[in-house]
């Protein structure tokens with residue numbers, strides 16, 4: 506079914522060149538060394554996510570069976586505060602979202618399992634929807650799907666390759682989206698930069714609290 510792309514969706518193909526992407530992946534490897542990747546679980550059902558996650562920033566997103574979706578200031582296993590958001594990531598945010606308050610959450614999703622995916626959802630745990638979300642794709646290509654602000658709205662699929670950047674503003678900020686699949690072996694970026702299992706990393710930057 507064809508449909509208009511939801512307003513506020515912006516794709517910047519190849520925004521990050523190989524050098525910038527390699528530097529980012531190495532920065533993520535450093536974050537993972539002090540804040541290990543964790544498997545989140547769905548609220549209530551306790552079903553595990555197929556991606557593993559960690560965070561940088563003052564607000565880390567996490568979910569488990571007992572307490573559900575939330576932001577928290579510390580890593581759920583180590584109890585330590587999340588590492589700071591790397592400067593190169595903050596610079597990308599400033600370049601693409603000039604005038605916006607800085608991101609508080611740098612969520613890192615690791616799609617290592619070739620079958621890893623993320624079901625259709627809205628990023629809705631933030632207080633402020635006026636600030637756009639920025640999403641960086643690194644490593645294997647993924648099939649991203651985005652619809653409208655209602656679950657029944659038609660969706661469009663877009664391939665996100667390594668170095669692609671997506672901004673979700675306006676209606677797209679509240680739109681349903683997800684990752685239907687990754688294409689294993691389409692990039693060597695991760696394997697060459699500290700992630701021997703290869704796969705795909707997604708870095709999602711969000712403003713969490715209102716004001717600022």
Ligand SMILES: O=C(O)CCC(=O)C(=O)O
Pocket residue numbers: 612614623628640649682683684707709
């Ligand atoms: O992996 C992606 O590109 C999407 C991630 C996402 O939607 C999220 O973490 O909320």
Ligand SMILES: [Mn+2]
Pocket residue numbers: 626627628682
């Ligand atoms: Mn999302």
